[in-house]
Amino acid sequence: MKKKVLFIILAILLIVVCFSGCSKTTKIDTEQLIIVTEIGGNGYGSIEAKISDYYVNSLTNYLDNPKNSKTDGNIILARKFYFDSLQLQIMQPNQNLSNGDIVEITIMADEELAKSAKLKLSDNVFKYQVSYLPELKVLDPFKNYQISFHGDNGEGNVSVVGTVPVATSINYSLYDSDGNLLESDYREREESQSLSNGDTVTLRLNYDKSALVKEGYVIDQDEQTYTVSGLTEYEIVDENILFESFAYEFAGASPNASMTIENKLPDDLYGYFHYYVSPSSDLQLGDKITVTVEADQDRLKSAGKNLPGGSLSYEYELTEDIIPQYLSTLDELPATAKEDLNADLSDYILKIQADYKSDYEYVKGDYIRLKSVAIEDLEKVVLLYPKSSMLDQVNNNIYNNLIFIYNAKVVTDDKRDDSETHDLYIALIYTNLINYPGSGLYVDSSKLFHKEMLDSLAEIEDEVVNQYRDIYTVLELSGSDFN
16 A cells, blocks of 8 residues: 555655656747837838847746646746846937838847757748838028028128027037038127128038927938129228238337337328338347237228238248448448448547547557548458347347558657657457348448557457456457458
């Protein structure tokens, strides 16, 4: 009897094991598995997809009440893991969809989990046909904008006024014909300088398309181009004329020149423009300056002309053919310059010889009356000009001294003794001689003076040359080499 009972129990266990191990595989209905939501409107739609919680629960909810299930609890648990692992991928395109379009949704599943869960997809790809997108209203925002051009040809402005009556914010930007963004002052008004009749301006919209679609609208044109017209026409002044019709005027020379600009415009333009230069002082060779010409626009327009922008600027470098320079070399001094110097010196010598006659001067330590003075041989020529590192220590704004040292035959007139002849030395000095572009060295008689005669060449050199060697470069020529 006991053996019979044991056999029955073993048979029941075998049956349970058999049924548990041989559960049938359930096929998943992909149409019920995936819930698709259509977004947007016809022609501008898209879809979203997710796993159906209801369908998943229908295959897994027995875990809460195993008594109602014919499926093993381990399998139900495996199904939970399986459905949690599923991923959906909507294949492109998923935009601008229209009713009737087919969109494929790929289901990415773990095959090992599927076997454990006794599940099988009917298809790994679900093909969904778009069917419920509503029709959208086409919105033309450009009807709501008022575009106007105003100002003068060549410096015109464009302005935009208006808003579009929808909840979605629609902004805009303006671009010129080259695609450059035009400046904007505020949302309802955008302006640009320098527009001319015939130019084009493009108004481009910027907005959230999906937000607009949710309102039931679509914009089928995001930009519109307008041709500039209606600007007041004037004769445009040629800027080449403006920058060809002025002259530099310098005071001093490099390295501390000051300058202004002389207006040399023709009569029909002369009174309408003003020239300025910056910087205008402490200028030297190699500096860069900016010349600006400004128009009196009101008067100019009354004459039927216009300078777009009202002013123009141009940068120049001060080269040797523009800026005067203080004399800083004795090399290759032109023959004409030497002739001018010698002529000027000769006149000056005649004058001081006459001034010295019958005058009293110190000669060899004695204060004595002079009978005559004859300035004869040119002993040497010396040029002093500042070292570049010492410009800030230049004495009394002296940027060069051109010094001519002569031998002077002095005859004294002492009534008690016979007359005597003495060899003295005198220095004739030009200060701040300037080389001008095109014309060369200008010999300015007003810059010539002399130092009183001294007894020796060494004394006169100490007086007019040697004491300045720390600050000035010294160049020397013998009298014969100069002539």
